[in-house]
Amino acid sequence: MNSTKLLQILKTLDPGEWEKLYFFLQSPYFTQEKVSPRLFTLLHPYFADSAAGLPKAETLFQALWPDQPFDRKQLNYALSRLNKLTERFLVFQQLEQQTDRQQLTALEVFSERHLEKHLAATQRSFNERLLPAPDEKDDFYLVRSDYADLLDQHYVRTKARKQDNNIQLATDDLDRFYYFRRLRYACSMLDRQNILEANYRIGLSQAWLDHLEGSTLVEEPMIGLYLTIFRALQEEEQEQHFRELKSRLLQLVGKGLAESLAEPLLFAINYCARKIRAGQEAYVKEAIDLYHRGIDSGLLLQDGQVSPWTYTNLVKLTLRLQQYAEAREFISKYTDLLPESFRENAHNYNYAELLYCTNEKEKAQEYLNRVAFSDLGYYLGARVLLAKIYYETDAEEALLSLLASFTIFLQRNKQISRNLKKTYLNFCQLLSRLLRTEPGKTGKIIDLITHTQPLTDRSWLLALAQEKSRT
Template sequence: MKRPVAFQLLQSFRSSEIQLFHVFLESPAFNRRQEMPLLLDYWRQNRAEPPDARAIFKAACPGQPFRKQDYYLLLSRFHKLAEQFLAWQAFQQNEQAHYTHLLQALRQRQQQPLFQRSMKKARSLNKPQDNHAADSLHFAYHLEREQYDFIDSHDRTKPTNLQQATDLLDAYYFAEKLRQTCLAHARSVINQETYKIGMIPAIEAEIKKRPSLLEHPAVLLYHACYQAVVVTGAQRSFQLLRQYIRVYKKGFPRQEIRDLYLLAINYCIRALNFGDTAFAQEALQLYEESLKEGYLLEDGYLPESTFSNMVSLALKLEYYEWVEAFIGNHSDKLKPAFRESLPWYTSAKLAYELGDTDRVLQLCAKIEARQPFLYLGTKTLQLKVLCEQEEWDAVDSLLESMRVYLQRHKDVGYHREHYLLLLQFTRRLLGLIPGDLSKIFELAAEVETTKNFREKPWMLRQISKKVKR
């Protein structure tokens, strides 16, 4: 029997939340159905067992005859209460939401002294020097809106705070739109997703007319990110973004700073892909800084892409001892599914850079690569070694397996172009006749001028061998 949706939700609860949910169900303020605490007790005692509809119903509704419609209604009500509990818990933990609703209730009840006292407390929660996020601007706007409604309901001749409310709403909206634009741009580059984000030209024009908007760190930081990542790609814009992250990161939620670090890192990696090798050091510094401060961990795990990218950057910088230490110190932070395969793969990359081709092939043979980046990365290492060893039959077979894989897997994003170019150039390399200088120089020139191909130095070395013969 399929596990009820409500029980699936309960599986995500911590033990402390289960206890609090029981108190919630026992409270007449939230629930007056006696069967609900009994149902929770049954689940706690039998959570590991396959669900039994009749046993569940009997435990929650003793003495009542089992009917399917009653059973499904029981589960539906229980699920609704579980969702209400989560919403209530989130509300209890959100002081800003508490004051937003409290102020509205006090204003509607004409409780002027209590409204003013609560407004003072609410404003104290939103100190600009401590909280730079766009959400703080949104909360400040809500406070000004409640203040306006309060003034308007008591004395319509009195000057209002509409200007402050409007300015805060503009700042919040501009910061959020710029943030969404940066995230959408990154997704479009990495995953080939398409987004249409409106109003950005108007926001840019408004910021030029009203530079005071940049006094809000959320607007300042996301405007700098937009300029660096989406618009110009200029190093000056990137350095401003780097500076603003360093200055203001303590005032933003961890998730937002994580996104900003990744956007800055993506800028560096794109610059690297276009041949600007100076950004390898900058990208690795950003990774180290954000990892040290815990921004890059997701649910306590180090993402496999982060692990792999850091190794690639360090190898590019020839930090071989650093790579060996990094693999040893951080492999246990990977998700269980990657704790063997990814360290083997990155160790194989290190072995290749050190010239130990036998170890490269040994490690690659151990890797069970289900993820595209791991499969294609492993095959690329094998391809390079086999080309250098002039095992042309094996190279031909490997190229065909990679071609078939790329044909079947469309989910490799912008990396797809690189791998297709690798296959194309390697095929042409196999067809070169040693000493045929016109064909050799033609291929070398094409490789040299092709963008988004990350194996240029290696491919050019292979081509040059054809000249020397």
């Protein structure tokens, strides 16, 4: 029973969806057979009570067909029918939320049936929804192009003898959609290449970019924004691209583009993260500023919750600037806004970071031991934090063992990008070398720490090397 597609899909339903599915199955418009509603009613109590075990196949069959001998094939058919109806319900529910697409379909139907009054009323309603710039849905330009295309089809269908500009509007918005979506894909490819082991074919030639920059399309706020993101990702050494990106973001915040700006904001934050790993400390304040603006504006909140990655990154950056009171306040304020499944893990890891920074190393280890390292980010960060604690508490044997096992893990793990892997391998190698370096002879290792790219916790390693040079 547990392996059936039906049970897997039913596990994803929330209480509200169970109720809606019940009424869906009762409607003869969607199904006229009687077994599926009964089967649904029989299964519901087992999903409502997580402690209750699912019934055996024989028990379920007997409840459905009390006068018949058990037939596995007949039961499987019933499970399959209910699964298909549940799939149809979820699709129908998703379509119900797509108001724009519903109205476009309505326009097509009314035009084909020559229902001019219905078409005019729907057209007025649709016009009220159209904005001069994209709202939170990334297919805004395509919706607007399809709208103009439907009006052009109606123009052709009615054989009107007057000038109509909808075919031009459909073409122009289709161009906007193409360039907008193409730039988004290219930016995502460039960004992912810096995180994952990937080698995408970006496919945007200089001629393509020159054509875009020479057209009026760049005057569209989101197209201009993504072109700036692309330049910033493609030419990261040209820091004026980041300044332009941040300026454009701040101008658009609060203009009704909330969800559309969440992705560009994350591109900007990831840019800062790469600069920080390259040793450019000025980008720590930039990243903190972007995170706070994202949280305060709601751009980095999902259903009122802050993601564990946003939470962790902001704490780490705040600690990096030794803003301990601010970090403690942030942890206290935002822990309850974390998704429940991540809350304990994220709190323990980040509170351990804070305790370490405030010289409470034993307590920090206690909180680290409570962290379940189910996430790669937590695992990598925790290994570095433990290494620092072992070094500072003179636990040399534990430190050597940790560095050896951590190095093997990094070398063998194929899910970590080359750049990120190198960041942590460089840390392990430099710390190991520092342990072997005699006091007073750290000039070469200081130079290596200063110039090695990329590297995590560079300032900590430099402080150790400089302290050792004085002994």
